[in-house]
Amino acid sequence: MWVGIDDTDSLHGGCTTYIATEIVKEICNAGYDIIGYPRLVRLNPNIPWKTRGNGAIALQIGVGGGKRELIGEIEEKVYGCAYKKRDARADEIISILDKIMKNAEGGANPAWVVTEKKFSRKLYSKAVKEIVSVKEVKRTLAETRAKWKTYRKEIGLIGASAAIAWKPLNRTYELLTYTHGEKFIEKESVIKMDTLFPSTFNNYDYENDYIALLPHSPSPVFYGIRGGDVGELKKAMEMLETSEVERWIIYETNQATDEHLQRKKIEEVKPYESVIVKGKVEKEPFTIEGGHVIFSISNGAEIDCAAYEPTKGFRNIIKELKKGDEVVVYGGVRAKPFTINIEKIEVKKLVDVYKKVENPICKKCKKHMKSIGKGKGYKCPKCGAKAGENEAKYVKIERKIKPRFYEVPVIARRHLAKPLGDRVIYQL
Numbered sequence: 489m490w491v492g493i494d495d496t497d498s499l500h501g502g503c504t505t506y507i508a509t510e511i512v513k514e515i516c517n518a519g520y521d522i523i524g525y526p527r528l529v530r531l532n533p534n535i536p537w538k539t540r541g542n543g544a545i546a547l548q549i550g551v552g553g554g555k556r557e558l559i560g561e562i563e564e565k566v567y568g569c570a571y572k573k574r575d576a577r578a579d580e581i582i583s584i585l586d587k588i589m590k591n592a593e594g595g596a597n598p599a600w601v602v603t604e605k606k607f608s609r610k611l612y613s614k615a616v617k618e619i620v621s622v623k624e625v626k627r628t629l630a631e632t633r634a635k636w637k638t639y640r641k642e643i644g645l646i647g648a649s650a651a652i653a654w655k656p657l658n659r660t661y662e663l664l665t666y667t668h669g670e671k672f673i674e675k676e677s678v679i680k681m682d683t684l685f686p687s688t689f690n691n692y693d694y695e696n697d698y699i700a701l702l703p704h705s706p707s708p709v710f711y712g713i714r715g716g717d718v719g720e721l722k723k724a725m726e727m728l729e730t731s732e733v734e735r736w737i738i739y740e741t742n743q744a745t746d747e748h749l750q751r752k753k754i755e756e757v758k759p760y761e762s763v764i765v766k767g768k769v770e771k772e773p774f775t776i777e778g779g780h781v782i783f784s785i786s787n788g789a790e791i792d793c794a795a796y797e798p799t800k801g802f803r804n805i806i807k808e809l810k811k812g813d814e815v816v817v818y819g820g821v822r823a824k825p826f827t828i829n830i831e832k833i834e835v836k837k838l839v840d841v842y843k844k845v846e847n848p849i850c851k852k853c854k855k856h857m858k859s860i861g862k863g864k865g866y867k868c869p870k871c872g873a874k875a876g877e878n879e880a881k882y883v884k885i886e887r888k889i890k891p892r893f894y895e896v897p898v899i900a901r902r903h904l905a906k907p908l909g910d911r912v913i914y915q916l
C-alpha cells in the first residue's frame with residue numbers, strides 16, 4: 489500500500505516532512521512497517537503558487553520482511569524493511585492519516601492519497617517538469633480506485649499523487665533532523681563532516697561562508713544532510729556538534745537528479761519549465777537594478793537568461809560571456825519577465841576577443857591617425873589619408889572563463905539540481 493501526503497506548505501516550509509514523521513510513528517505503533525525508505529519527492533520548482541521547496545512525501549506501508557535497516561529515531565527507533573509480506577489494512581491507515589492531517593498546524597492545503605496500485609511514473613515525470621491539473625490527478629485516482637482526502641483546497645492531491653508515482657531511476661538521500669528547541673550548529677563540525685564524507689553534498693558554501701544544512705523558513709526542521717551513500721548519513725550526523733535533535737529520519741529523494749530538466753530548442757521553451765537549451769550569446773551580459781545579470785542567447789530565436797543576485801559570485805562568471813560564445817544553459821523558466829534562471833551553464837566555445845592597442849599609422853606622415861567615429865575608420869590629422877577600422881593594431885585578450893561547466897554556488901542551489909563534480913553518487 490502506498491501513501492502520499494502533501495500539505496502545500498506555503499507558510500511553513502518543511503512541515504510536510506515533519507507531519508510525515510508523525511505518520512511514520514503512528515503507523516509503526518499500529519504494528520506496521522515502512523517498506524524501503526520514506527520518500528521525499530521534489531516537484532516542479534518553477535510553479536509560482538508553490539513554495540520554493542515544493543516537496544511531497546510517499547510511504548510504502550505493510551507488514552514487512554527481509555533485512556531491517558534503521559531509518560530513523562522518532563521517540564522509538566524506526567526500521568525500514570526490505571520487502572512487503574502483507575498489506576496494511578486501509579481503514580487503519582486512513583484513520584491514522586486523518587487524525588494527523590486534521591490537526592496539522594500551518595499546513596495550507598493538506599491532502600493524503602492511499603492506493604494499493606502504484607501510479608504510472610508518467611504522472612511524476614509531468615509533475616516534476618510541467619504543470620499537472622487537479623482534474624487529471626483525480627482521473628488517475630478514480631482509475632486506480634485510490635482513496636484520498638483534502639482539507640481545504642484540492643491542490644495538495646497533485647503532490648501527494650505525484651510522490652507515489654515516483655519510481656527512482658536515480659536517487660539520493662536526505663537525513664532530516666527536527667527540534668522544537670534551540671537550533672545551534674557548530675560551523676567547524678559542518679566543514680569537518682563535509683571533508684570526511686565526500687558522498688554528502690551541499691553542506692557548506694565555502695565561497696559564501698554559509699551553512700547550507702539549515703532550512704530557510706521557520707519549521708521544526710533543524711538540519712538536513714544530503715548524500716548519495718545512505719550508509720554514511722548517520723555517521724555524518726553523529727559527527728556534527730549541535731544542540732539536541734529530537735527526532736531524525738532518512739528520506740530517499742529525487743534531489744540532485746536533474747529530473748526537472750528537459751532538452752529544448754529556444755523556440756520551444758515554455759514558462760514554468762526547466763530546460764537545457766543551446767545557443768550563442770546575443771546580448772552581452774549587463775547588470776540591472778538589484779544586481780541581477782542578464783544576457784540573451786540565440787539560435788535564430790532568442791531568449792533572456794539571468795544570473796540573479798542570490799547566485800553571488802556566479803554572476804562574475806556570467807559577466808565574462810561575449811557575443812558569439814556558444815553555451816548550453818540549464819535552468820528554470822520564469823514567465824514574467826520571460827527568462828531562464830540559470831542553475832548551471834556549459835561554455836562550449838569561446839570567441840576570440842580583440843582589444844585595440846594602437847591607432848593605424850599614416851604611411852606618408854608616420855603619424856598616428858585619429859578615429860573618425862566608432863566603426864567609421866581613421867583619418868590622418870596632417871594629410872587627411874584614410875584607413876579602415878581593421879588597420880589599427882589589436883591584441884587578442886585572454887578570456888577569463890574556459891570551455892567547461894559552471895554552476896551557481898551551494899547557497900543558491902535548488903533541491904533538484906545535480907551539483908557538478910563527483911560528489912553525487914547515485915546508489916542503485
Ligand SMILES: [Zn+2]
Binds near residue numbers: 871873
Ligand atoms: Zn598623413
